Amino acid sequence: MEVWKPWFDGEECGILKSVDSCNQNGVCPRRVLGCLTAIFMLSICGCADFFAQRPTEVQTRRLLNELRQVKENPHVDNPLPELYRRPPEEIEVEDGIKVFYFCRNHPVEKLVEIVDTQFSKFFRRASGPGNKTGEKYPKPTYSVSPNPATNQMIIHCPSSRDAKAVLEFLEKVDVPPIQVNIDCLILERFADVTMDWETTIKIDNLFGERIVLGGKTDPDTGELLPNFPGASLRESKRSEFGLSFGYSDNLGITGHEFRALIDVLISNGYLKILMNPTIETVNGQKAKIVMRDNVPLEKILLEPGFNRPFSLTAYQWVEDKLEVTPHVFADGSISLTTNIQLGSKSKPEGVAQTSIITERTIEVTGNRIKPGNSLIIGGIRKTEERSVVRGIPFIKDIPVVGALFSSKDFEEKATEVMFILTPSISSGGMEHRGIVDEVREKYAQPETKSGLGKMFRDPFRIGDHWEAEKQRQEADGELKECLTTIARIKTPKR
16 A cells, blocks of 8 residues: 655655655656646647637638739630621511611610611601691601610511611611720829918916906816917817917916917928829710819807807818710811819908818810820919908007017918820720739739848759759750751752
8 A cells, every 4th residue: 555645855845745656766757747747738728829820820821812813804705695796687577577686886775866867757748739838747667676685776667678778777877986095184283381370468467466468268168269360260270280489477376377479380382183094985975084072161150059159060072073075087186075173172261261162164165186186274273362460450560569469371372283185096995814914013022132031041042043044944945946947948848
């Protein structure tokens, strides 16, 4: 029977140990096994997060690699069904001929309108025996119906001869339209200069005397308002920044205060916008570009029950629009019917200078542009200058001292917008494979340059040797191919 006794190893804490189970060197196998078991359990518990995170990392990396890929559309080479390529079919019915015609180059609605106008409308007959002047008479019985799903017309004709006339008419009308490419270069420049100061003065019980000179306080917060406000009247954010300098002293006694502060701000800014959209449209069809901004407008409201007006910020869309309709003539020249609408957030004159929305429209209907030339709609310039001075009469005009009894809000800005439209006959769309390759090139990872990283990854430059060997093999293959071709040409035919 084993007897368990407490066992102490030097200064270590005692643990129960079997006397018989320890070897001569004092090493307890059960103790070692327990330690290994504890280490294993701690390892399993500590690595749980690692085993849980590893699949997540692999899955994330796989999804990122998949989403980064630019794949080609597998359907671009699908052919048009042969049914649509067949010539028009004619079916004889009881009261005439029905023609089934697949539209080749124009929308079915447009061709239906043309055929209906040319063949199915009434006409006015001149006066004659038994006829009234201008009386309407129907033409032979024609009717045309569209099928937008298949871009097909169903035409009812009185006879086979009339059906042949309609088909000959469609051969002249249903021709490929000219597609026009319009390169739009839109330039916009804006610059402004702003200078502003506002003054706050408060003197209360100076030198023990009841001398009061000061501005009003906010009834809600109790904060001192500026005596002579500047641009903060038209821009609420203006009150949150600027540089204040002057003198302020509060004696710590209620009713004793001296304050003379000037808040100064000057700013210069400019903006340059360059847009270069491209429009593809069919001859005679309108193309449109619309750019919209959701701008904030601050409104001052006075509701019943409130002691003072309050501000409310509302948002309104400001829209810039360009509409172009090209017309191609037989000599190759192109006319552009252009409608330009420019919207902006502006501010009128006045002390409050509340923001408003302005809109300007430019219409160009008659022009003729030779191939390779541009239509320039420029010189649309606008300058604004604003200067508002507030202060106490006469005192504000005193040098140096007048700055303490006045404020100034000055702003000058200018804008210029220019449109350069260059029309040309389009060569059609680009090959899908080429577009995909171009997109892949734009979003490809940049090539790493030679450096310490490459030296550590490939210290013996094995990769460079492999690349050189690959190029040498390609050159040898091209040389052999050329020699084979030359030998074939020199060998006389038997």
